[in-house]
Amino acid sequence: MEAFYIILLVGTILVLVSAFSSLLAFRFGAPLLLVFLLIGLLAGVDGLGIHFDNYPMAYMLGSLALAVILFDSGFGTSLHAFRIAAAPAITLATAGVVLTASIFAFAASLLLGLSWLEGLLLGSVVASTDAAAVFFLLRIGGIHIRDKVRSSLEVESGTNDPMAVFLTVSLVEIISAGHGSGGFNLKLLAMFLEQMGLGVALGLLGGIMIVNVLNRLPVDRGLAPIFVLALAMLVFSFTGAVGGSGFLAVYVAGMYAGNRKIFAKEAITRFQDGLTWLAQIIMFLVLGLLATPSQFPSIFLPAVGLALFLIFVARPIAVWLSLLPFDFTQQEIGFIAWVGLRGAVSILLGIMPTLGEIDSGHIFFNTAFIIVLVSLLVQGWTIKPVATKLGLLIPPRMGEVDKVELDLPGRATHELISYRVIKDSPVLRGERIPRWAMPSLVIRDGRSMRYQYAGRLRENDQVYLFIAPGYSRLLDRLFASRAPVEEDDADFFGAFAISPSRPAKELDAAYGPGLLSVAEQGMTIGDLMTHRLGGKADFADRVRLGSIILIVRELDEHEHISSVGISLEPVEPATRLPIFINMREIAHRIRDTLRRYRGKSVPQAAAVSGPPGGGENTN
Known part of the structure; x- marks a missing residue:
C-alpha cells in the first residue's frame, strides 16, 4: 500500500506540474506538448531517477490515450470541413504516409547502417503527423488560414495514424519472421484493405450506436459523457479484436456522433476537452519517462540529420506528390508540408520494434524520440511565422464573441444559447435580432428582465435566446465585433x-x-x-x-x-524551384512557355521574309 500511495503521489505531482507548465507555455509561445515530454524526461531515470521500462504497459497506456484523442478529434471535426478536405487529406493520410516512409528509408539506411526494410520500418514509425500537436497549434495558436488548408491538415492528422500503425506492425512482423522484402505481397494488401475497411464500417456503426443510445435511452445528463467514453472504447477495442483498425474506427465514430444532434452534447464536449488534455499529458509523460537520455549521444547526430531530412526533404516531396492533382497554391502546399509535426504517436510506434524482439530495438525508439524533439522545436515554434512569411494568414471575419450554449432537458428541438453583448458588436450598434431567433431573457447589472421590456441592449448585457439547432453561427456575427475588409486590401x-x-x-x-x-x-x-x-x-x-x-x-x-x-497579378511563388505546384499550374506554365516561344518565332520569320511591301531593303 505504501508503494501504491508513493506511485500515485509522484504521478499526481507530475500531472500537476505539466498542467501548471501550460501557463508558461502559453505565455512564451512554446509548443505545449514539448513541455510535457521534457517534464517526463526530467523525471526519468537520467533526471530525478524514476525508473520506468515497462514497454508493454507504456504501449497500452499510449494506445488508450491516443484513442481518446482521436475520438475527440473526430467529434470536433465538422462534416463541412471533412467534405472540403476529404480527398486531399485522405490522399496525404495514405499515399503521403507511404511516400514519406519510403523516401525516409534511404536516408535511414545511409545514416544508421540499417537495411532498407529496417529503414522503411523507421520511416513508418515517424511518417504520421501528430493529431494532438496539429489540433493544438492550429485551433489554439490563433492561426487564421483558409478553411480548406486548415481542414486538410486537421483531417490528415486524424486519419494518418491508422496507416502508420498498419505499416509499423506489418513490418515488425515481416522483419521478426525473417522474410525480408519478399514479405510484401498480396496478403499484405489484403490485410490493409481488411483493417481499413473494418475500421470505417465498424466506426460508422459505432457512431450510430452512440447517437441512438444517448438519444433513445433515459440516460442521466451527468452519465452521458461516461456513456460516450465507454462506447467509444468499446468501438476501439472491438474493432481491434476482430482485425480492424481501432484507431480509424474511433475517429470515424467520433466524427459521426459529433455531427449529429445528440443529447447533452455541450456536457460531452466539455468532458471530452478535459479528458483529451489529461490523455495528452499522461501519454507524453509516460513516453518521456520511458526514454533514457544517456543512450542518445551514440545516435544523436544521425538522428538529428534524419529529423532535418524528414522536415526538409521527405515530408515536402511526399506532400507535393500527393497534392499534385488538387488546387492548392505553392504557398499552401509549402505550409502543409511544414505542418508535419511528429509527436507521441511516433514515439509510441517506436516501442513496437522492442515489443517485436527486433535486434537493437532501442535504436528505433531513441531515434524516433530525438526526431520528435527536433520536430517540435523546429516546426512547433515556427508555424505562425512560416504562415505569415508565406502570406497565408487572413484577417478574421469577426472579433471577440462571448457565448455559452446550454443543454435543454429532454430531447428538445431547440437550443438555448446565451451571448454577452460586447463593445462594437453589430447588435450594440442597433442591428436587429432576426425573427427566427426567440430572445427570452436579458440580465443587466444583476437584474433579470424579459427581452421585450429591456429596451435597447447595452454593453455587458447577457441575452438568452431559443434557436433552432445549427443556427448559432448566424447569430455570432451579431454579437461579435466584426473585422471589416478594407477596399484596398x-x-x-x-x-x-x-x-x-x-x-x-x-x-x-x-x-x-x-x-x-x-x-x-x-x-x-x-x-x-x-x-x-x-x-x-x-x-x-x-x-x-x-x-x-x-x-x-x-x-x-x-x-x-x-x-x-x-x-490580376499572379501570386508570388513560394520558391523559384519547380516544386509545390499543382497539375493546373504546371499546365498553365507550359502554355505560357509555348506562347512565348511562338511569339519569338513570329518576328524571326518576319525578319527572314524582308520588310513589308515586297521591295528590296536599301540603305
Whole structure:
C-alpha cells in the first residue's frame, strides 16, 4: 500500500506540474506538448531517477490515450470541413504516409547502417503527423488560414495514424519472421484493405450506436459523457479484436456522433476537452519517462540529420506528390508540408520494434524520440511565422464573441444559447435580432428582465435566446465585433471588388476566351465560384480562371457569396524551384512557355521574309 500511495503521489505531482507548465507555455509561445515530454524526461531515470521500462504497459497506456484523442478529434471535426478536405487529406493520410516512409528509408539506411526494410520500418514509425500537436497549434495558436488548408491538415492528422500503425506492425512482423522484402505481397494488401475497411464500417456503426443510445435511452445528463467514453472504447477495442483498425474506427465514430444532434452534447464536449488534455499529458509523460537520455549521444547526430531530412526533404516531396492533382497554391502546399509535426504517436510506434524482439530495438525508439524533439522545436515554434512569411494568414471575419450554449432537458428541438453583448458588436450598434431567433431573457447589472421590456441592449448585457439547432453561427456575427475588409486590401482579397450577381460570361469576354465551359457561361459569378468550390463557398476561398483569381470577400447571413475580389497579378511563388505546384499550374506554365516561344518565332520569320511591301531593303 505504501508503494501504491508513493506511485500515485509522484504521478499526481507530475500531472500537476505539466498542467501548471501550460501557463508558461502559453505565455512564451512554446509548443505545449514539448513541455510535457521534457517534464517526463526530467523525471526519468537520467533526471530525478524514476525508473520506468515497462514497454508493454507504456504501449497500452499510449494506445488508450491516443484513442481518446482521436475520438475527440473526430467529434470536433465538422462534416463541412471533412467534405472540403476529404480527398486531399485522405490522399496525404495514405499515399503521403507511404511516400514519406519510403523516401525516409534511404536516408535511414545511409545514416544508421540499417537495411532498407529496417529503414522503411523507421520511416513508418515517424511518417504520421501528430493529431494532438496539429489540433493544438492550429485551433489554439490563433492561426487564421483558409478553411480548406486548415481542414486538410486537421483531417490528415486524424486519419494518418491508422496507416502508420498498419505499416509499423506489418513490418515488425515481416522483419521478426525473417522474410525480408519478399514479405510484401498480396496478403499484405489484403490485410490493409481488411483493417481499413473494418475500421470505417465498424466506426460508422459505432457512431450510430452512440447517437441512438444517448438519444433513445433515459440516460442521466451527468452519465452521458461516461456513456460516450465507454462506447467509444468499446468501438476501439472491438474493432481491434476482430482485425480492424481501432484507431480509424474511433475517429470515424467520433466524427459521426459529433455531427449529429445528440443529447447533452455541450456536457460531452466539455468532458471530452478535459479528458483529451489529461490523455495528452499522461501519454507524453509516460513516453518521456520511458526514454533514457544517456543512450542518445551514440545516435544523436544521425538522428538529428534524419529529423532535418524528414522536415526538409521527405515530408515536402511526399506532400507535393500527393497534392499534385488538387488546387492548392505553392504557398499552401509549402505550409502543409511544414505542418508535419511528429509527436507521441511516433514515439509510441517506436516501442513496437522492442515489443517485436527486433535486434537493437532501442535504436528505433531513441531515434524516433530525438526526431520528435527536433520536430517540435523546429516546426512547433515556427508555424505562425512560416504562415505569415508565406502570406497565408487572413484577417478574421469577426472579433471577440462571448457565448455559452446550454443543454435543454429532454430531447428538445431547440437550443438555448446565451451571448454577452460586447463593445462594437453589430447588435450594440442597433442591428436587429432576426425573427427566427426567440430572445427570452436579458440580465443587466444583476437584474433579470424579459427581452421585450429591456429596451435597447447595452454593453455587458447577457441575452438568452431559443434557436433552432445549427443556427448559432448566424447569430455570432451579431454579437461579435466584426473585422471589416478594407477596399484596398489587395494582398488577400484582390485589387478590386465586383458583384457576384454579374454574368460569368463577362469574365470570359474580358479575360478569356476559353475560361468557362458552355454550362458555366450561363451562370452568375457567385454561382460559378460556388460550383467550382464543390457547392460550398467559404471566406477567402479562391478560384483560378486563367490569369486571374476570384476571391470570396464576403458572405451574407445565408452563407452565400455577397462580394467577390479579383486579383490580376499572379501570386508570388513560394520558391523559384519547380516544386509545390499543382497539375493546373504546371499546365498553365507550359502554355505560357509555348506562347512565348511562338511569339519569338513570329518576328524571326518576319525578319527572314524582308520588310513589308515586297521591295528590296536599301540603305
